[in-house]
Amino acid sequence: xxxxxxxxGRVSELQESLTGFFSQYGFECYPFKVSWYNQKxxxxxxxxxxxxxxxxxxxxxxxxxxxxxxPFIDGKKIGVSPGRDACxxxxxxxxxxMEECVKFYFKQAIKSLPACxxxxxxxIHYYETHHFAGPKLFLEAAGHVSGAAYYYQRDHQxxxxxxxxxxxxxxxxxxxxxxxxxxxxxxxxxxxxxxTLPESKPAINLTTDAQINNLLEKFNRQDETYKDIxxxxxxxxxxDGQQEYLRCTNLKDKAKLLGLKLTLLTSSIMCYxxxx
Numbered sequence: 001x002x003x004x005x006x007x008x009g010r011v012s013e014l015q016e017s018l019t020g021f022f023s024q025y026g027f028e029c030y031p032f033k034v035s036w037y038n039q040k041x042x043x044x045x046x047x048x049x050x051x052x053x054x055x056x057x058x059x060x061x062x063x064x065x066x067x068x069x070x071p072f073i074d075g076k077k078i079g080v081s082p083g084r085d086a087c088x089x090x091x092x093x094x095x096x097x098m099e100e101c102v103k104f105y106f107k108q109a110i111k112s113l114p115a116c117x118x119x120x121x122x123x124i125h126y127y128e129t130h131h132f133a134g135p136k137l138f139l140e141a142a143g144h145v146s147g148a149a150y151y152y153q154r155d156h157q158x159x160x161x162x163x164x165x166x167x168x169x170x171x172x173x174x175x176x177x178x179x180x181x182x183x184x185x186x187x188x189x190x191x192x193x194x195x196t197l198p199e200s201k202p203a204i205n206l207t208t209d210a211q212i213n214n215l216l217e218k219f220n221r222q223d224e225t226y227k228d229i230x231x232x233x234x235x236x237x238x239x240d241g242q243q244e245y246l247r248c249t250n251l252k253d254k255a256k257l258l259g260l261k262l263t264l265l266t267s268s269i270m271c272y273x274x275x276x
Contacts, residue, residue, distance in 0.1 A: 007054070007190060007191060007192035007193075007194070007195075008192050008194050008195060010190060010192070011031055011054055011190070011192050011195060014031075014054075014056070014113065014116075014187065014190075015029060015031055015056070017112065017113050017114065018056060018109060018113070018185070020112075021108070021109045021112045022058065022105075022109060024067065025063075025064060025067045025068035025105055026060055026061050026062070026063030026064030026065070026066070026067045026068055027058055027059065027060050027061070027064060027068070027105065027182065028058070028059050028060075028061065028148070029056045029057065029058050029059075029185075030056060030057045030059075030143075030146035030147055030148040030198075031054055031055070031056050031057075031146060031195065032054075032055055032056075032057060032142060032145045032146035032147075032195075033051065033052055033053065033054060033055075033145075033192065033195050033197075034047045034049045034050065034051055034052070034053040034054075034055060034186075035051035035052065036145035036146075036197055037055070037138075037141055037142055037145055038051070039145075040138070040141040040144065040145060041138050041141050044132075044134075045130075045134065045135075045138060047137075047186070049186065049188055050191055052191040052192055052193045052195075053186065053187070053188060053190065053191055054186075054187050054190045054191065054192050054195065055142070055184050055185060055186040055187065056146075056184060056185045056187075057139070057142040057143050057146040057148050057181070057184050058106070058181075058182045058183050058184060058185065059143065059148050059149070059172070059179050059180065059181055059182060060102075060179060060180050060182050061175060061178075061179055061236070062175070062178050062179070062235075062236055062237060062238050062239070062242070065238065065239060065241070065242040065245070066239070068101060068105055069097075069098065069101050072097075072100075072101045072104060072105075073097060073101070073258050073260070096127070096251065096254075097254055097255075097258060099125065099127050102125055102126065102182050102183065103125060106123050106125070106182075106183065106185070109185070110123075110185070120187065120188055120189045120190075121185055121186065121187055121188070122185075122186040122188055123183060123184070123185055123186070124136050124137045124183050124184050124186070125182070125183040126139055126180070126181050126182050126183045128183075137183070137184055139170075139181035139183070139184075140168065140170045140181070142181070142184055143170050143181055144170065144200060145197065145198075145200070146198065147198030147199070147200060148172070148181075149170040149171055149172045149173075149179070149181075150170065150171055150173070150200060150201070150202055150203065150206075151168055151169070151170045152168055152169055152170075152171060152202070152206065152212055152215055152216060153168030153216075167219070167220055168216070169215065169216065169219040169226065171203060171206065171215070171229065171230050172230065173203050173230060174230070174231070174232045174236060175230075175231060175232075175236045176226075176227050176228055176229055176230040176231030176232075176236070177219075177224075177226055177227025177228075177229075177230075177231070178227050178231055178236050178237045178238055203229075203230040205229065205230060206229065206230060211229075214229075215229055244257060245257055245258075
């Protein structure tokens with residue numbers, strides 16, 4: 001049964017609780033309504049919930065690598081070791097380390113919510129795809145309507161590239177391109193008709209066609225200096241170690257960089273001895 005009673009107050013309570021948990025690990029959360037998202041994507045990719053259903057877009061900042069990812073891998077800060085539920089016998093197993101890390105913290109965030117049935121919350125992680133191809137969630141659209149990040153796309157320019165060559169890019173007003181979308185939490189029994197669509201506007205230094213074209217050109221030419229365009233301070237950027245990890249293209253290289261002694265069981269599963 002959907003919860004309508006003082007639903008806007010309930011959304012504020014949830015945002016406060018989620019922020020209280022996620023902020024200590026370098027994540028941020030932004031609420032949105034399903035209808036806002038569905039208006040931005042093609043019908044086959046619509047979220048199949050009531051139009052006023054409340055969801056939260058989750059992003060990670062540069063601090064996540066240090067405050068969440070490394071402790072998750074090292075097994076020092078978290079009370080349970082990563083991946084145990086998926087492990088045969090007494091081994092510890094991981095799929096892609098970052099994917100497993102995000103999944104872990106999503107579960108912990110849900111457990112931290114007071115008086116909230118986990119069965120009433122659906123999660124979509126950034127790496128999930130539909131069986132018919134395409135992502136389960138267009139995170140750029142969720143980020144745009146929730147106010148997490150502004151999505152710059154082809155509409156802002158015409159002549160730089162052929163239509164099929166161009167890709168849009170989301171930019172955070174303070175972090176620039178130094179953040180990542182991590183997924184969404186959907187509170188399927190919470191509906192809030194009065195939730196206000198946040199004002200979505202370009203960053204102060206991305207208001208002219210020339211500035212936006214420069215951003216899109218850099219991004220589509222894989223010039224990573226695009227990330228700095230709206231980044232307010234150097235402290236917002238990813239550390240050298242984090243950038244090195246993100247440049248790894250396969251599990252073997254990721255494992256080596258993280259100092260894990262791994263046995264590759266399949267192309268997508270890594271095992272290593274229990275961490276004390």
